[in-house]
Amino acid sequence: MSVRGQWIINASILAESLPVAAAIATRTRDPARRWMAVAFASWVLQDLALWVTAVRHLNNHWIIHIGNPITTVLFLLAYVWWMEDPVRQRALRIAAGAYVVVWAILFLTVENVTTFSQYTGPLQALVLMLVCAYAVVRAVGSGPAPVWRRDVFWISIGLLLEFGTGLLMAPVSGMLEPVHPWLVQTALAGKDAVNILAYLLVTMGMLCPPSPLSIGDFSSRPVSPF
């Protein structure tokens, strides 16, 4: 990445911490938002670790690989609180466990830890995009408040953008690299720009007025991180 493009990466990392800052500033008591803040905090920590290892010219791909299941589980646990009934809540908790198992199998068998993720990265993006898309569809079709005033809507849209662009980068880079290598850098900068927008949307969701908890029978209440 050129020096000209470095500022957008820095801006993207900075924007990544905005949802955490929003959660702290609003002293949110909403468990879903708290889990979401923890997930973003783990991303910020990962980026700091990436930065520290990068300035020492060390391979830092392993940090992304190791952080993958942690953030996925945290996001899924946040979404548990946005599900209306015990079946869907339990389904997400089971999905979190199943994801860790599948990630471990891929990590130990086919994944190359010294380079970009070929399997677990796209898997994380696809799992979370499916969950986000489902949450958006449910949010549009139900709930006491208009959808644009609901945290789950903006946070899910933001995450869909973040994971969607991440998922697209591999095939787009693969297409551009042989014919227009310089365009790959532009695409990466574009991805960072979309990420900033995604984090702003998530922050917007974190700042939404508090909504009543999911309506339904909580046969087993999900666990709050705090």
Place this chain on the structure above:
Amino acid sequence: MPTEPFEYWRLLITAGLAVLILVGAFVGSVIIQQRRYLAITRSLSGRLMLAQERERSAVARELHDGLIQRVVLLGSELSRMPPVAGPDAHELAAWRDSFRDELHDVADDIRRIAHGMHPSILDTLGLQAALASLADEFYFSDNLTVRFVAESALPDTSSDVALTLYRVAQEGLRNVARHAGVSKAELRATPTPGGIMVEIMNDLGTVPGAGARNGFGLKSVAERVRLLNGRFSFKSDAATGTRLVVWVPTNG
């Protein structure tokens, strides 16, 4: 970005895995939920059966200790009535004897009903004696000769286990009497490690129809046995006859 060329089959694999994780988790969650509902339903069903048995036992006790005693007392009072002199004395004495016999029959009927509701012999003499008595009863009530075999003394059990095995034997023999078209059957009670096995067998009979197989009686038996973590098996065909086998743990 990627130092390796992008391959679409990798994306397909991960997409498949993603769908598999989420669908599998949802199916798993639905199964867990259904199992919980089933456990709740079964628990309610068990409590209902227990409550029903307690109610039956209370009514049977009330009949036995209250109503029967009063009817018997009434019969005794009639017997102790001094003879009446006069022109209608003979007629009155005949009426009194007839009324006393009728009261005796009423007391027997109430006793039979009370016994049907709750076999008091189970509480007083235990499961083995109760099963032997049940075998005898079927000869008088349904003209079915039941051979009762207890290979060794049955161990002491909780009243729930004893009552369940008694009801199983009762329902099994009732089925034989009503549907098998035979005059002989065998009731076998065997102590096994950790439990008691009760078998009801008859051979050379007709196969019970679908009504008997799917009727409430057998389902109720199976449900009772399952509530005590026991095992239930029912086989019936023209070649081997009918065989109902139930095993219930003694600590059930």
